[in-house]
Amino acid sequence: MALRTEELILNVGPQHPSTHGVLRLEVELEGELVVKVKPHIGYLHRCFEKHAEAMTYPQVIPYTDRMDYLASMYNNFGYVIAVEKLMGIEVPERVEYIRVIMGELQRIASHMVALGTYGLDLGAFTPFLYLFRDREKILTMFEMTCGARLLYNYMWVGGLSHDLHPDFVRLAREFIQYFRPNIVELNNLLTYNKIFIERTAHIGILPADTAINYGITGPMLRASGVNWDLRKNDTYSIYNRFDFDIPVGQGHMGTVGDCWDRYYVRVLEMEQSMRILEQALDQLPEGDINSALPKRIKPPVGTVYQRVENPKGELGYFIISDGSLNPFRVKVRGPSFVNLSVINELSRGHLIADLIAILGSIDIVLGEIDR
C-alpha cells in the first residue's frame, strides 16, 4: 500500500510558547512524525562579539551578562579568568572562593529554570513555580551582594565589584537547608511521575559517540554517560580543592542519554553544587577582595582561550589582545549554540510533542545562541 503523501512544513516559533525565546524551528512533518528539523536562529542577535572590539576590557563584562542571561555569573566568571590568564593576574583566595560560591549558586539557579521550564513544556505548571519560588532566594542573595538580580557585572578582572554581604554566608547555609527537601518534593511531584517518565524515557536518545561528534558538552554530554566536566577534567579557579561527584546518565527509566537522563542529571548536579557550596562556605577565608585589581586593564599582546563549565556546558572565551585597551577579538564558544545543533539528529522520527520535550531537555538560552 503506497499512498502518496506529502510532508507538512510547520514553523515552530519564533513566537511559540515552548521555544524558550525567539527560536524558529522549521519542522518537516509526516502526520505528526518529525522528518527533519531545521533551527533558524539570529532573531536575538546583538553583535556581542563585534561590540566587544569597541569596548574596553571591563566594559565587555556587562555584555557577557546578557549572553546566557540565566547564568550571568558564570559568563562573567569565564570572561574574567580568561583576561586574568592573559594578564597573568593572581587573585586573592577570598575572591576565588566567592567566585566559586557565586558560580555554583548560579548553576543551581540555572538548573532550576531548566527543570522548571522542562516541566512546563510537558504541561506541568506547578513544579515550574515551585522552582521559581526557590530561585528567587538565590536571586535575592545576589541582589544583596551586588545589587542586581539578573545581570550582575559582579566579577571583575582581578577581583569583584563588591565584597559579600555580611548576611550572605548565613543565608546561603539556610538556603541549602531549605532547598534539599524541595528537591525530594520535586522528584516526587515530577521526576518519578509515571506520565513524566513516559513522556521522557526512551525519547531523544543521544548516544555518547554522536554527542562527542557534535561537540555536545555539559549536562547533555554527561547524560549520555560520558564523565566529562571541566571543573574536574580541565580544572580552573580552585575547583580542585572541593570534593564532589560528576553525575552521569545511567538510564534508570529508559535508555542512557534519553530526555529523562538529561533531566535527572541536572537534578543530581544541583545536589553536587550544594556540596561544593557547603565546602566553600566552610573554607571561606577573610581578606581583601580588591588587592589584585589592576589600575588599568591593558593586557600584553597575545591570545588566550579559557573554558569553564557553564550550567549548560563548555563556555569558552577566545580573546586576542593587540596590547591596547580594547580587545582585538573576542570569540565565544557558547554551549547552547553547540548543543542545539544536535536537535535534528535527536528528534527525527519522533512526534511533535517529543520535539518539544527534546528541545526542552537541551536547555537552550537564545541570548547565548544568537549572542
Next chain:
Amino acid sequence: MELYDIIFYLFAAITLLSAFIVVTSKNIVHSAFNLLFTFFGVTGIYVLLGADFIAVVQLLVYIGGILILLLFGVMLTNRITSVDIRTGTVHIIPAVIGIGILWGALTAIIAFKTNWIVKPADSMEPTTVGLGNLLLTDYVLVFELLGILLLIALIGAASIARREFEELKD
C-alpha cells in the same frame, strides 16, 4: 400552529437546506460540515416521530462517528480547498428533464393512489425495551452476524492503516 409543528418545520428546513448545500457546494469540507446539519435535522425528525432510540443512535453513529471520520478523511486530503468538483454543468438540461419526469410521476402516484389513514398521533412510548427484546430474540442471528462483520472490517482497516515507523527513524 402548535409547538410541535414549528419544531417539525424547523428541522425539516434545516435538513433540506443543508442537504441542498451538501450537493451544490464546491468546497468538499463545506459539504461535509453541512452533512452534519442534515444528520442533525433528521435526528430531530426521528425524535418527533417518537423514535427516540433511533434518534440517539443517529446522533451517536452518524454525527459522533461516521461524520467525524469523513471529516478526518476530507481534511487530510491533499489540497482540499483547490479541489474542483464538477457539479453537473455539462448535461444539466437533460438531467433536469429526466429527473423532473421521474419525480413528477412518483409524486402523482403518491398523491392520487395512496389511501391516507388519518389518526391521532400515538403518545410517545420509550422504544428501548422493545428494541432490545427484538434484537436479542427474533433478530439475534442478524445482530450477531453484523457484529462479526463490523469486527472484521475493523481489523482489516487497522491492518491496512498500520505502517512501519522504523524506516523513518534512521
Next chain:
Amino acid sequence: MKQYFKNTWEGLWTVFVGMKITFKHLFVPSVTIQYPDVKVPLPERVRNRLYVNMDDCIGCDQCARACPVECIEIETVKSMPEEDLGKTSNGKKKALWVTKFNIDIAKCCYCQLCVFPCPTECIYMTDVYEFSEFKREDLLYKFSTLSGEETLQKKENFEKFQAEKEAQKAAEIKAKAEAAAKAKAESESKPNSDETKQSEPPKQENS
C-alpha cells in the same frame, strides 16, 4: 502481563503522590505579594535608576568614558578665574561649569561601571525602579543645574575671556615679536630664549 499491572499501579500511585504534594501546598501561605500595594524591601546595594548629585560633580567625564553603552553625555565650560564654584563634599575644587549632564536612562544597562570611577562619588544608583514614561524623550534625564541662558552666558563669557586672552596673547606675541625683532636688530648673536613660553597652546575648552 506483570509489567502491565505494574504500569497501571505506578501510573495511579505516582498521580496520587503528586496530588498529595499539591494538596499540602494548598495550605502553605503564599510567597507572592500584591505588588503596588506591598513592596519588597530592597537591599542597600541595589542598582536601579542613576542619580547625579550636581553639587558634587566636577565634570571630569570619567563616568561617561566608563559607560559601555554611552548613555551619559557631558559638556563642560571652563569657569572664569574670578568665579568661585565652591568645593565638593570631599574637598575637591570645582573648576568647570557642567553645562550638560544628560543620562539617557532608556539606554542605561545598570552595570554600575560609571559609579566606581567617580572621584567625588556624585553619581550613584538609587533604589527607585518605577520610572516608566509614556514618551521616550522623558527618559532623557537632564541633570545640569544651569539653565539654557546661563549656559549660553557662560559660554559667551568663556569665549569672550578666551578671545580676550587670545587678543592679549596675540598682542603679547606681537609685542614680543617686535621686541625680538628689535633685539635681533640690536644684537643677532643672542638666540630667542623665550620661544617655548610663547608656543604654549590655549587650553581646550571641552575635554
Next chain:
Amino acid sequence: MYNFLTELTGNEIIAAFISAMLPVVFIVPFVIFGVLAERKVSAHIQDRLGPMRVGYHGVLQTVADFFKLIQKEDIIAEGADRKFFNLAPYLVFVGSYAVYAALPFTSTYIGSETDIGLFYIIAVSGFAVAGILMGGWASNNKYSLYGALRSAAQIVSYEIPTALVILSMVMLTGTLSLATMSEMQTAYFWNWNIFGGAEWAFTKLLLIPFMFIAFIILYISTLAEVNRLPFDMPEAESELVAGYSTEYSGMKFAMFFLAEYGNMFAVSALVSVIFFGGYQSPFGYLGNSLGLQWLIPYEQLFWFALKGILFVLVQMWLRWTLPRVRVDQLMTICWKYLIPYSFANLIIIGLITLL
C-alpha cells in the same frame, strides 16, 4: 417543570423556551465561579495569591474578565473560512449545552425526562467534536488543525471506555434514565452506587471494589472527553500554542471557554449521578425531618451542585499536578488500559449482579 410553566404562562412555546433557557441560568454563574476557582486553586497550589484586585480576594475577577472579553475586537484571520469560523464556537457550546437537557438537577426539574438519558449524553457529547473540528479547520492554521484532529480522535476514542462503564452501571441498575438512577440511590450515602447500590446483600460487599475501579475509569475518561489536563491534547499549550482556539478572540473565545467549563460540570454531574446518588442527600433531607416538603428540591439542587463542583475541583487539582501525556500515549491509555479494564469490570459486575 414544563407543565408548570405551561399553566403559568398559558402558552407552550413560551414555556418551552423558558424551560430550555433554565440551564443557562445555572451555567453562566457556574462558569464565572469555575474560572475563578480554577485560578484560585492553581494559585494556592502554587503558593501564589491569584487574582486579588477585583472585589474581596478577587471574587469579581471573572466578571471583569467577561466584560473585557465582550469589548474585545473580534479578529477574523484573512485566510479563515468566515462562515464556519463564526459558527464553530456556538456549535461547541450547543454540544455542551445539550448535555444539560438530560441532567436531573432535582427530582422536580429535569430538562427532558427521557428514558435514554445516559445514552443521549454519550451521543450528544460527540456534537462538540464537530464544532471543534470546524473551528480548527476554519481557522486555517496548522496548529488549530492539529488540535482539532487530536481532539476528535481523543473524544471518539474515550467514548468507548465511558460507554463500557456506563453499560456496566446500566446492567446493575437496569435503567438508562438518569432520574430513575438517582431515585434508586435515595436516602443515605451507603445506598450510592459506589457503595454497591441500594440493596443490602452479600453482593453489595463484593461490588464495592469493582465500583471503585469503574468510578476511576469513568472519571479518567470523562477527563479526556472534556479535554482537561493531563489529556488536554487539543489545546496542549506548549506544543500547539492553543490548539483549535488559537485564532479566536473576544466573545467567540469566551464561547469556547463557556463550553469547556459547562462540559466540566456536565461530566462531573454525570459521574455524581452514576456513582454518588446525583441530587440525593447523603444524610437524608432536612425538609423531611422538618416537615417542609417544599424545601426538598432546593436541598437537592444544593447537593447536586455541591457534588458536581467537588468533582470539578478535583479536575482542577489534577490539572495543576500532572504533566500532559503525549498524543499516542493518550490512545495507549485508552485502548490498552482503560478499555480492557472496563471490559473486565463489566464482566465481573455482570457476574456479580447475576448472583
